[in-house]
């Protein structure tokens with residue numbers, strides 16, 4: 001698609017107030033592939049006003065009609081899946097096969113799920129002598145990151161629309177093109193003017209203006225814990241609702257009774273996918289001391305199949321990181337891991353052999369990682385896996401729960417009951433049991449500093465609703 005040089009506000013593309021632009025760079029070629037306007041506080045204000053004006057009409061629209069618009073949005077996204085995949089590969093650098101399956105495929109599934117939920121959700125219930133209504137929370141400010149750029153937009157926009165809310169989206173600087181494509185799909189779906197508005201721009205300008213706007217009812221933010229903490233504090237001061245989806249340092253716990261080969265292979269794939277730029281990635285693999293050496297060997301062999309390459313090729317499994325700063329940050333963690341005494345069993349600092357341009361790092365596996373090392377505590381957001389040794393089940397649980405985060409995780413065991421019993425003791429929002437598949441209807445969100453609130457399914461819808469009771 002051709003980038004738009006304006007903002008999508010009140011149902012159409014209108015010129016930005018300022019002249020500043022954000023260049024969009026392909027992280028594999030390092031070439032600029034387009035530019036979008038860098039919004040200002042005035043653009044944000046115009047978008048919030050449009051959303052406010054559209055709220056009464058959309059909130060009063062029957063849920064069945066809202067469901068029909070969301071179904072049309074799903075169809076518009078489904079019809080453009082190849083274009084979505086190519087756009088995300090161009091601006092994020094993820095391999096085209098992964099872009100097709102995940103970056104383009106999952107948003108269609110999530111939009112479809114909300115078409116169903118909007119049609120069937122009980123927006124009214126009877127409690128004794130009361131009628132209890134689930135009403136839209138109002139005007140929503142949505143701020144999203146670049147790592148799953150369309151999924152994170154749809155995970156906010158679809159439930160907001162289903163609830164009867166109107167919204168203003170500020171997408172990440174690195175991936176604004178797929179956000180513009182989403183706005184086109186909203187328009188194609190016949191969603192009324194002003195219900196969805198898009199302001200591209202920098203976090204510190206447009207993002208900060210949106211997060212601090214007095215006429216919003218809810219801020220829904222996905223991004224780093226550092227920014228989320230500030231947004232949460234400001235929302236608290238303004239007594240405004242806030243939903244935060246933040247970072248993670250998830251544990252992949254392989255119990256002694258598990259199928260070790262499958263658990264290690266799946267665990268490596270989980271961390272290498274999207275070049276490790278996944279908030280829920282299982283970046284800490286916990287293995288019993290008796291099986292530890294075998295697991296290290298298997299992990300090193302598995303990671304060797306992730307060869308950095310051109311993300312446009314069907315056969316490529318590992319692309320670059322999103323930008324030069326992210327590459328340097330990840331490389332810094334790899335250096336830090338070696339300095340703190342962890343053993344590099346694959347990869348290591350520096351650029352990989354092969355690609356002559358692009359923000360690549362070497363897919364890296366660390367062994368002999370202590371639970372208190374920086375690489376075991378902080379989110380790296382790159383293709384870097386740490387293997388930690390545990391002595392017994394209680395030790396494994398202590399290590400698994402021993403970070404400030406609690407977003408996701410995995411447990412592998414000989415029986416489902418054994419794995420579930422362990423998972424129930426983990427301080428984390430989602431756990432995949434013996435390789436359980438992604439479920440777009442399951443609530444997703446964090447314990448501890450991984451966030452506040454839940455996305456996806458009916459739990460995700462609840463974030464955008466407030467209740468009113470009428471006593472009869």
Ligand code: NAD
Pocket residue numbers: 143144145146147148152170171172173201202203204206207208209211222223224225227228244245246247248278279379381407446450451
């Ligand atoms: P980031 O926090 O820097 O940026 C996220 C968004 O916030 C961007 O749109 C950015 O422009 C905006 N922003 C930045 N500063 C802002 C400010 N002061 N006020 C308002 N908005 C501001 O995060 P990132 O580096 O782009 O994304 C990576 C992080 O996101 C990782 O920590 C990752 O774990 C997290 N993440 C979490 C989830 C989840 O669901 N829990 C999903 C994806 C990513």
